Amino acid sequence: MSSTKPNDNTGQSPRRNMITCRGVKKWFGDFQALKGVDLDVGEQEVVVVLGPSGSGKSTLIRCINRLEVHQEGIIEVDGVELTNDLRNIEKIRSEVGMVFQLFNLFPHLSVLDNITLGPIWVRKKARVEAEKTAMELLERVGIPEQAAKFPGQLSGGQQQRVAIARALAMEPKIMLFDEPTSALDPEMIAEVLDVMRDLARRGMTMVIVTHEMGFAREVADRLVFMESGEIVEVGTTEQFFSAPREERTKKFLSQIL
């Protein structure tokens, strides 16, 4: 399957494809969560996925690193197709960083150990080197002084920043964000969004599920609007907010803006 299939209504840039989804379908029992999703994400592109709750946004990005298994269709990540091949799955997972709504830090490990666990055990890095990288990342997300603390001792915003650092420590090519600010107090949302903004500036390929419209407008290259398991509309940020094509998109935007 060609990974650069042109798609006239996606407003897609001519960059190399990092993620390719073709006709992805997913059922939970009788309920169909994804009804044939087509999506391309290019290198260094930031794609924000919008939509009401239950529309399949989270399911889609969880399928991209196979935390959920899609039943039909094709997902390719960096040219590797996601199948039941264990080696492919672990390779893709170690190259795709994921940030969760509820942080999911390991509570029994210190902040530093949380960040170095993956590099040491998956990447087989030396501890000294992994810790050096971890400290640099903590510096970057602005909380180097918390390295020795445990997750339970940090605020929500700090925990989410550690979670981002943990994902970055694996040197991923793609970062997936599953509603990273939904569990945070308003004053903590800003500090997390700052870190993500910085990431986008450095050219990270990102897929973000969020409800932060201002942030989406500012950072996204393209916006994807999903409803009941389908992609309703894809467009550049400009066009999406000023001239949405679909009726359903207009309705959603009018409710939310």
Next chain:
Amino acid sequence: MHQRPPIWRNVAVLKWLAQFAVLFTVLGLFWLLASEAQENLQRRGIPAGYNWLSGPANFQLGEGIQTVDSPERRLTMSRALWVGMVNTLRVAAIGIVLSTILGVFIGVSRLSKNFIANRFASAFVETMRNIPLLVQILFWFVILGSLAPLAADSGPIPGWLIVSQKGISIPRVFLADGFYQFVAMLVVFAVPLWFIRRTLKRRQDDLGGNQRVTSTTVAYLSVSTLVAWFLNPVMGFLGGVLDSVATAWNAIPAQIIRGLFGVLIIWFAGARIRSLLNSRRTPVGFAKLTDNDWFQMLFTAFAAGVAALVVVRFRPGITTWFVESVGNFWSFLGAKFGDGRGAQPIDAMLPTLTEGRFINISNTGLTMSVFFASLLFGLVFYTSSYIAEVVRGGILAVPRGQSEAALALGFTRGQMLRKVVLPQAFRVIMPPLGNQYLNITKNTSLGIAVGFSEIVQVGQTVYNKNSQTLAVFSIYIAFFLLCSLSISAVVNTINRRLAIVER
């Protein structure tokens, strides 16, 4: 300067007074009951106290480290009770190990997606925990009792595995003459291993990749075990060394040790008081002490003073006993080494039969009597069903997000379990697991139902003979309290070590 409340309204004072009042009331009640009972016993011509313990037992025990009285080895009452305690501890220890293994296995199977494993485990748990333990023990007793009588060709595998009315016997592996020399040699070999491991671990941290920490350790251990197996007589000289240690120890006058004990108790109390003072120190440098702190310090000092007086002045026997035991321990160890001793550290033996019974325990395979077996089986199957649920609950208590986060980092399933899920599950499992260990230990007393010679059964025989009910029960209580508190202490220490830092 804040105003001190008057003493009858001071919470700290009232709290401590109330605690003392409760303590003294309870002790007083006990004393009252005990003296009342004592008086009644005396009226019936039964002497008070524990002097009967050194008298002859005049009865036989079903099984244990000593069962009969003989001229060279007297079976006193205290010895009989000790045999009972050893039997209890034996069942409890083996039961704890086996039910943990079985329980973990069943608990994990119950979580498995494999249909057969899952259903089998569920059926096991639901059956075992819904039948009273006593019924289960009696059930095993009836089943084992209905087996074929013991004969020369008893099977299933004659000479190797024997299952019969008289019990179950398998080949026994035991520590032979060279064992202590063997262990001593391994200890000597362990020192370089420690250095090698430290160097390798540092290299692992510095360089990454695979520096073969585990494989080197395994290789080193196998080689040193092999060497020690054949060369252990070299360590025979330790016998002489230990004997001279024993002589040197016995040369120390008991008064000095007694004095040291007194000093140690006072020093310990001092250290506690000092650490309390330190913990109350504020950054400004002033120790802010509450009334509660004062009470605690006074109480510690008072208790230490009493303890020191008891050890040094009123009960000099405690120290003498300690000195003698330690001396005996050194000579006991010394006797385990010797130049003329055989080199084999471990030996094995098959079950041997004479005249339709298993011969004496030291000359045969590992034999379980039906009494022991039925108690053990009952305890293991019953308790493992609870342990299975504890394990299952502990693993389920780790949120799904944890394993998802680990998988998202590219961990394999094995790494995810080892590094993320099990460390967290273990913290949840440990406290209720400790409870189950306590239950096994206490439930061994049901052995009385099948006539197994554990402490309660032996004690009953004792008080049926001499009517020393009160004294025997006080021994029961002290023994079980000691067991339970030891287990709790171990479990609590582990819990404290593992606790997750929350704030």
